[in-house]
Amino acid sequence: MENLYKFGEFNFSAVEDKLSSSNDIFWETKKLTEIKSVQFSVAENLGDFNGNESLCSNFGFFQDYPSHEDEFLLSTDQQKYQDYETFDNLQFDMVNFDEQLCPTKVLPLCDIENDRQFYQTPLAPVEILKNYGKGFKKLLLPDEGKILHPVNDFGLVTNNQNERKLSTADIMKVAGTRFIQSSSESASSGLILNHPFGFSFSGLSDGEKEDVSLAESLLACAEKVGYQQFERARFFLPQIESLSSKTGNPVKRVVHYFAEALRQRIDRETGRVSVKNMQKAESLFNPEEDTKDLNPTLLAFIEDLPFCKISMFTCVQALIENVKDAKKIHVIDLEIRKGLQWTILMQALQSRSECPLELLKITGIASGNIDTSKQIVEETGKRLKDFAKSLNVPFSFEIVVVSDLLHLREDHFKIDSEETIAVYSQYALRNKIQQSDQLETIMRVIRTINPIVMVVIEIEANHNSKSFVTRFIEALFYFSAFFDCIEDCMKGDEENRMILESKYFGHGIRNTVAEEGVERKSRNVKIDVWRAFFSRFGMVETKLSMMCLYQAELVAKRFACGNSCTFDINGECLVIGWKGTPINSVSVWKFI
Structure with missing residues (x-):
């Protein structure tokens, strides 16, 4: 245990170049058969969710394998909210760390000073x-058998x-x-x-x-x-x-x-x-700042392309399963933006009968310009409060705004000992790869808070070499x-x-x-690199449940182009792709 949390030098670029490339020559297709096959749906137990109903009217979250009665559907005459109404009506088929063991030295994750161009040798x-x-390995979901099989792209x-x-x-x-x-x-x-x-x-x-x-x-x-x-x-x-x-x-x-x-x-x-x-x-143009608020183009991106919804629904399903026995739930959102996923979570929790909800608390973290960031997050909180009220969901919203994430501390969070804490990170960590000291601070604070689970959505690409x-x-x-x-x-x-x-x-x-x-701020890294990084904080990857995988499949089917979405299991995480090329990874982590 003493060696587990000792941080060695961690360089994102070096690890990415080492871990993220396949040794397979891409036309040698025999090696494709080595991919892990995954049972993705259990049709006889899951009920019929394969109709042509709209995305916003036929989803539900599951505690166990569902039946028809387990669909959590809202009535169509609910209160609507301007530009977000299509998202508000998204519905589903439903160890503390010893700080002395962890050195406080901040280690670089992306050494900008030494980030010189690596020029190629011949060939x-x-x-x-x-x-x-x-990226050329692909798993398809046949109509019969519901088994994901490796296939030859060519x-x-x-x-x-x-x-x-x-x-x-x-x-x-x-x-x-x-x-x-x-x-x-x-x-x-x-x-x-x-x-x-x-x-x-x-x-x-x-x-x-x-x-x-x-x-x-x-x-x-x-x-x-x-x-x-x-x-x-x-x-x-x-x-x-x-x-x-x-x-x-x-x-x-x-x-x-x-x-x-x-x-x-x-x-x-x-x-x-x-x-x-x-x-x-x-x-x-600063995309990191621009995407903190929603505009028609970003709304169209979320509504028309499948990756965001698939990732969000899968993560919320994972949250539901990990807090199913909790009466007070506290979710810390590392980059809240407009909080579309929390209207989804509210609708799922509203229908929970075995363990009635006493409180859902969302804490949104924002950084940068304090006035601007605070205004955006406050608007998000007001909208979520109104939506929770319309559903009669007990809800509170907290804001943590810091000019620099280096200033983030545990005492910024209002934590009740009776709360079950979870952390949600959607594209929040990728923006901090370059600011390795900020990323270290975030992870140390999260580790100290000791959530029951942390769900992570990241871009599955190597843009950091x-x-x-x-x-x-x-x-x-x-x-x-x-x-x-x-x-x-x-x-x-x-x-x-x-x-x-x-x-x-x-x-x-x-x-x-x-x-x-x-x-060069666009520095995405693949799941193997995040695994190496998270392991330094005593985090272990947790297997996504069958219901999470089913949720991903279910959302994909609600898109006209959903048949082109492909799914792969990498370790314990789900990689969501387009015609075999990885786009997003969804992973679930716990602290040991």
């Missing part, structure tokens, strides 16, 4: 592409009888394969003969061939940037920019923004644009999946789609590709 980009395997897209269209990520895979074939000295080894596409474009439509060629050019440009051959990289850009478009198909759209980011990086590295001017331009090419390729596949999802779930000319892609995703791409050091 390194090829090896990175070959090792990008995890088998899905190359079967002419199925006439299956290549996804945006599939286009990138084919382009990556062709890039490897044309670049790698290992071509003579015969490895390429094992790949279903080989050197030809066999089986691809004319449009897909054009998209593959465009993506190949983008990869070639990125490779030159990785070698610091900026003028040679610049040679590719005019053609890439002329063939890509922010209003084209998903491939052309995502390539447009990555080409834009590459040009920005080249201009920065060659001095055509000063770092100061670039920073000034990027500072005009010191290697430019590694970041570029990881980001390319991640955003390709998102652009593909938007194509399926939103209209092509929809204003919110254009804003989402250009303002939010465009900023994320530029920040990941073009920026370095303190300016």
